[in-house]
Amino acid sequence: MQGVGPGSVLGGRYAVTLRTSEGTHHERWRANDHTLEREVVLVCFPAGSSVAAAALDAARRAAGIEDSRLVRVLDVGTDQGVGFIVEEPLTGAAPLSHLLQSGGLSPDEVRRLTGEAATALDKASHRGLHHLALTPSSLLRMSDGAVKVRGLATEAALTDADRLSDERASRADAVGLVKIAYAGLTGRWPMVSVDDGLIPAGGPVGLEAAPTIVGGVAAPSEIAVGVPNDLDLICRMTLGSGRRGPVSPGDLALQIAPWPSEQASSDGATGIGLRSRDDRESLEPTRVMPSVRADAAAVGAAGAAGVAGGSMAGAAGDSGQSSTIFFDSVPDAQSGTTPARGATTERLQGGVAAAGAAAAGVAGAIGDKVGSFARAAADKAASRAAERRSAHDDDFDGEDIGLVDALDEAPATRLEPPLPVFGREAPEAPSGAQSRIALAIVGVLVLIALFIGINNVMKIGQHDGPAPAVTVTKTRTPAATQTQGTTTQAPPSTTQAPPAAAVSVVGGTGFDPEDGTEADQNVKLTFDGDPSTQWRSRWYGTASFNGNKDGVGVLLDLSAPTVVKEVELVLPAEQNVTVYATDSGSTKSLDGAQKIGSMKKANGTVVIKTSGQLQPASKILVIVTKAAPAEAANHYRAQISEVTVR
Numbered sequence: 352m353q354g355v356g357p358g359s360v361l362g363g364r365y366a367v368t369l370r371t372s373e374g375t376h377h378e379r380w381r382a383n384d385h386t387l388e389r390e391v392v393l394v395c396f397p398a399g400s401s402v403a404a405a406a407l408d409a410a411r412r413a414a415g416i417e418d419s420r421l422v423r424v425l426d427v428g429t430d431q432g433v434g435f436i437v438e439e440p441l442t443g444a445a446p447l448s449h450l451l452q453s454g455g456l457s458p459d460e461v462r463r464l465t466g467e468a469a470t471a472l473d474k475a476s477h478r479g480l481h482h483l484a485l486t487p488s489s490l491l492r493m494s495d496g497a498v499k500v501r502g503l504a505t506e507a508a509l510t511d512a513d514r515l516s517d518e519r520a521s522r523a524d525a526v527g528l529v530k531i532a533y534a535g536l537t538g539r540w541p542m543v544s545v546d547d548g549l550i551p552a553g554g555p556v557g558l559e560a561a562p563t564i565v566g567g568v569a570a571p572s573e574i575a576v577g578v579p580n581d582l583d584l585i586c587r588m589t590l591g592s593g594r595r596g597p598v599s600p601g602d603l604a605l606q607i608a609p610w611p612s613e614q615a616s617s618d619g620a621t622g623i624g625l626r627s628r629d630d631r632e633s634l635e636p637t638r639v640m641p642s643v644r645a646d647a648a649a650v651g652a653a654g655a656a657g658v659a660g661g662s663m664a665g666a667a668g669d670s671g672q673s674s675t676i677f678f679d680s681v682p683d684a685q686s687g688t689t690p691a692r693g694a695t696t697e698r699l700q701g702g703v704a705a706a707g708a709a710a711a712g713v714a715g716a717i718g719d720k721v722g723s724f725a726r727a728a729a730d731k732a733a734s735r736a737a738e739r740r741s742a743h744d745d746d747f748d749g750e751d752i753g754l755v756d757a758l759d760e761a762p763a764t765r766l767e768p769p770l771p772v773f774g775r776e777a778p779e780a781p782s783g784a785q786s787r788i789a790l791a792i793v794g795v796l797v798l799i800a801l802f803i804g805i806n807n808v809m810k811i812g813q814h815d816g817p818a819p820a821v822t823v824t825k826t827r828t829p830a831a832t833q834t835q836g837t838t839t840q841a842p843p844s845t846t847q848a849p850p851a852a853a854v855s856v857v858g859g860t861g862f863d864p865e866d867g868t869e870a871d872q873n874v875k876l877t878f879d880g881d882p883s884t885q886w887r888s889r890w891y892g893t894a895s896f897n898g899n900k901d902g903v904g905v906l907l908d909l910s911a912p913t914v915v916k917e918v919e920l921v922l923p924a925e926q927n928v929t930v931y932a933t934d935s936g937s938t939k940s941l942d943g944a945q946k947i948g949s950m951k952k953a954n955g956t957v958v959i960k961t962s963g964q965l966q967p968a969s970k971i972l973v974i975v976t977k978a979a980p981a982e983a984a985n986h987y988r989a990q991i992s993e994v995t996v997r
Contacts, residue, residue, distance in 0.1 A: 566592025
């Protein structure tokens with residue numbers, strides 16, 4: 352990019368050192384912050400490009416989201432015709448796209464990475480911010496296992512993909528996260544458009560495309576083994592022809608929870624390393640990776656055997672999956688030479704016999720508690736192994752023996768449920784003497800209860816004595832008057848005015864005297880009943896909103912025209928506020944508005960009451976005339992958590 356290179360200094364403090372990636376409209380560079388003596392990351396783009404203003408604004412808004420899983424934006428600016436966004440350094444971070452170069456990750460790790468990213472994006476969506484450009488390069492794993500999502504709002508702005516409503520943007524991020532989960536499970540990227548092009552078909556460089564079928568892509572379970580049923584179903588529904596699945600990152604997080612709190616101990620692909628028949632003619636031993644996960648609703652069977660002078664491994668089948676056991680010829684362990692054909696045949700025959708025996712042994716060990724299905728399958732496998740061994744005594748050509756063949760030909764049997772777990776010995780029945788003692792105790796308790804009941808019934812209607820005298824005390828008040836010896840006393844008044852009833856707020860928009868719009872997407876947070884969420888304006892350089900306007904705020908719609916008595920505000924920081932009642936729908940003018948009241952340096956929960964009788968109004972206008980204290984240098988904004996109208 353012109354104006355950016357090793358040795359360039361942007362903003363008078365950021366010295367560029369090394370370019371790490373390049374996009375369509377931007378480049379990512381490492382840099383040193385000379386002011387704070389630290390390493391940072393610069394996202395650079397031409398300041399005159401059509402996306403520059405939107406990208407800088409998106410970065411400013413993303414800087415206000417405080418979440419450890421989102422890459423922090425430290426600064427934004429322009430210099431020498433270059434726009435730049437300063438991000439925190441990510442030393443030791445590995446993008447998911449790099450982690451997947453050797454295949455898919457373990458299902459638990461995929462669940463953890465996706466769940467943490469979904470939770471962070473759900474929090475950002477409550478502030479009206481979305482990613483909209485999720486790829487495996489957007490998700491990073493730190494050296495300690497922590498998850499980071501980079502490019503919130505800015506990636507979409509730089510690619511001009513941020514023109515969606517909140518609802519469609521949330522759905523877009525949910526679909527993007529499902530595609531990331533698919534890539535994590537399979538090591539393939541689903542190159543499909545979703546929801547009529549809402550998510551483009553293009554994928555990141557370096558990942559092989561997932562195989563496509565009619566209406567979508569193949570399910571993860573058709574590519575890799577060990578895929579959990581819930582993740583497989585979510586991928587099928589979201590990336591298939593039905594176009595269903597989660598509607599937001601928060602929805603996805605709920606569907607896949609819970610996930611491990613720490614990084615999985617192994618990142619190995621969950622598939623079993625298999626080799627073709629042509630590859631088995633070579634003398635190099637096969638590398639087989641076992642699957643270590645089994646679904647709670649399925650039962651697998653496995654066998655393993657070793658041959659003299661070589662090493663082999665078996666694999667366990669997951670829910671609905673099957674595996675084929677291959678036996679390869681291996682070099683002699685001591686001499687390093689290839690054994691003769693006859694010696695290899697003897698070793699393979701021994702391996703076949705050992706595998707059949709191992710499968711039968713495993714099934715026999717679990718047969719009593721699992722049922723007859725696995726036992727019948729293992730018996731069939733051993734029988735098939737014996738048949739093949741006898742049929743190829745003269746010239747065994749290394750034909751594959753698969754447990755799936757035995758399962759296919761096993762007799763149809765009903766899978767018995769696991770036996771319940773009880774103690775080793777059942778309790779003995781009580782003796783005759785113990786039974787008589789227990790009956791005697793019960794009889795005594797019944798007699799006592801009967802005696803108490805009869806005694807209480809006999810007392811019904813009896814008087815225990817005269818009722819106690821009631822003493823009446825009269826209290827004179829200043830309102831008492833005397834006329835001809837007769838005293839008339841006015842009772843003390845305890846009647847209080849009923850509290851004002853709350854009026855429902857049913858909608859609203861931002862108010863800005865200059866352009867009529869101010870963070871409209873977040874206005875709903877002022878009447879959602881949650882004080883922890885806030886409407887926040889855009890950033891300004893001064894507390895008086897750069898001197899261009901008297902204030903900014905929210906215009907709220909009431910459920911019905913109301914004579915407003917008071918307005919309760921929850922403010923997260925000290926600000927000057929003024930409240931009006933109005934029927935005008937203008938988001939720029941105060942014409943016709945009735946002033947309810949104002950307060951300076953208001954903070955926390957404050958109540959602004961009317962000083963006179965107002966006319967019924969259908970809207971409430973809350974204006975912040977002086978912004979909250981600066982959150983950073985030249986960073987001021989208005990903030991409102993809750994508005995309650997009575």
